[in-house]
Amino acid sequence: MVDLRAKPYCLSQEDIAWVESTIAAMTDEEKVGQLFWQLTASQEEDYLRELMEKYHLGGCRYNGMPGAKVLAQNRILQKYAKIPVFIACNPESGGSGVCSDGTFVSSQIKIGATRKPEYAQAMGRISGAQIAATGCNMAFAPVVDITYNWECEEILSRAYGNDPELVATMGKGYMDGIHENPGVASCAKHFPGNGQDYRDAHISNNVNHFGQEKWMRTYGHVYKTLIDGGLPAIMGGHILMPEYMKELHPDITVEELRPATLCPEIMTDLLRNKLGFNGMVVTDASHMVGMTNQMKRADMLPAAINAGCDMFLFFNDPEEDFATMLSAYQNGVISQERMTEALTRILGLKAAMGLNKKAKEALCPSDEEMEAALKNPEYQAVAPAITRDALTLVKYKQKDTLPLSPEKTKRIMIVPIKGTEGPMAALMAMAMGGGPAKKTPAEKLRDRLVAKGFDAFIYVSPIEKMMAEMKAGKPFNMNLYFAGKNAISEFVSGQDLVITLFNVGGGHPAFGLSKGGGEIPWYVHELPVVGISVNKPTMLADCPMLQTYINTYDSNDDTMDALVDALLAGPEAFKGTDPIDSYCGMIDTHM
Secondary structure, three states: OOOOOOOOOOOOHHHHHHHHHHHHHOOHHHHHHHOEEEEOOOOOHHHHHHHHHHHOOOEEEOOOOOHHHHHHHHHHHHHHOOOOOEEEEOOOOEHHHOOOOOOEOOOHHHHHHHOOHHHHHHHHHHHHHHHHHOOOOEEOOOEOOOOOOOOOOOOOOOOOOOOHHHHHHHHHHHHHHHOOOOOOEEEEEEEOOOOOOOOOOOOOOOEOOOOHHHHHHOHHHHHHHHHHOOOOEEEEOOOEOHHHHHHHOOOOOHHHOOOHHHOHHHHHHHHHHHOOOOOEEEEOOOOOHHHHOOOOHHHHHHHHHHHOOOEEEOOOOHHHHHHHHHHHHHOOOOOHHHHHHHHHHHHHHHHHOOHHHOOHHHOOOOHHHHHHHHOOHHHHOHHHHHHHHHOEEEEEOOOOOOOOOOOOOOEEEEEEEEEOOOHHHHHHHHHOOOOOOOOOHHHHHHHHHHHOOOEEEEOOOHHHHHHHHHHOOOOOOHHHHHOOOOOHHHHHOOOOEEEEEEEOOOOOEOOOOHHHOOOOOOOOOOOOEEEEEOOOOOHHHOOOOOOEEEEOOOOOHHHHHHHHHHHHHOHHHOOOOOOOOOOOOOOHHHO
């Protein structure tokens, strides 16, 4: 059922013999352990030893930490692993997804804006090098979802764009870059394809609405491109396909629909039989509601394996989940044939990566090799190059606004717009507290404009003024700002140009007391206004009145340098091409 001589394994007879003999010698517990990934909760040796010796894990992932800690952890994991363990990370934006001191390269959407697959390949190459340098061996990347719905924030900045051909080309480029590093494997996600439902599978159901023919022309084309190119692993998404399933089973009920990770028609019939994928499949995280809301967890674990997933991502409770899967195997819920097939793919990929031929001590590099890879100056130069080709002038209807110059618009007011902060963001901010304060995007832009000769300043909102007055002991007076607006002539006389700077991230912009202030650019016909988003690229939906709108995709220092240079150079300096529909399919955003 698994051809180990074919792509993506291409094993020798010696390696095939290792796979077969290893499986034959495994206990039931060792077989079941190979099906699981776990997210490490500690780097203590006793804890990691238990994961490997008690649960015989097939794979591990971890949360972000410095490269030295990642390397130390991975040495312990491999030391106690009877079979070399997969160790994965999420390098969707470069080595910064490998470790906290890794090299940030770019978001995928930013690379999509360049239309240059060589940048995707460079990001893969850098990611792979820093993966290997820290003792890891698998990238849970690239994201090859397609952004059909601008409200799908789960993958909005993580995907290359809304064109299947662009996504296929960039995804293959990234994969090829990863595979320039021996012993590192790419795992593309999230099959059968996210990007249509605005809901996030972490907290709700997620739906792909395409039927068979349209799916094959879009997502199918993307995956077939990577599969034909030697893709070794795929992450299955908790994604429902109602139209696809209705075409296969006209009488299927809504209650009978299952997400891909629990659906044999998708994970086996479509992926294996129709697309011809011979590699290894791992589920997306099993605590996501798109999976957990389908059935009892005791039924869900073996159902994922029987649907065609070879590995199961993350224990809920290790003792409980391991016992559940072991019981399912020993009681025949998971057949001997299905277990052997899954193990053959898992061990076959480990052999294809050369893990079976290395001594335990050689599975992780030296400290010096890690340092050299993390501090490689060539890697540091890639992000600025991408930025220069990615800055996107999405909308430009006031043709005399750019280029900016101190002679024309010396006084520039920067209006910073933040997003609504959820509880997790607030918690992380508290956890990261105590370090040096970082400049905000507005402060970065202001300082750079001042250095170019502008009188740039940051707008203070009415609510901020009220808070300052209350701290000074003055009484709360909502009417002062809600009813007492300035004359238009007075407002216009304070500046020559306004930059509305969106630093929203996820969710929607928090405009505050918009009726009494300048957060929303109602004044676009009173003086020139330039809208700039430094992360979420769909801000025209919230401010459709903007006549000039730019996406930078991040607010890193090199990006802010390039942004100011482009603002002063003029429209031709913005080389990026909108990789999505930043007009969000709305009529008024074109006004």
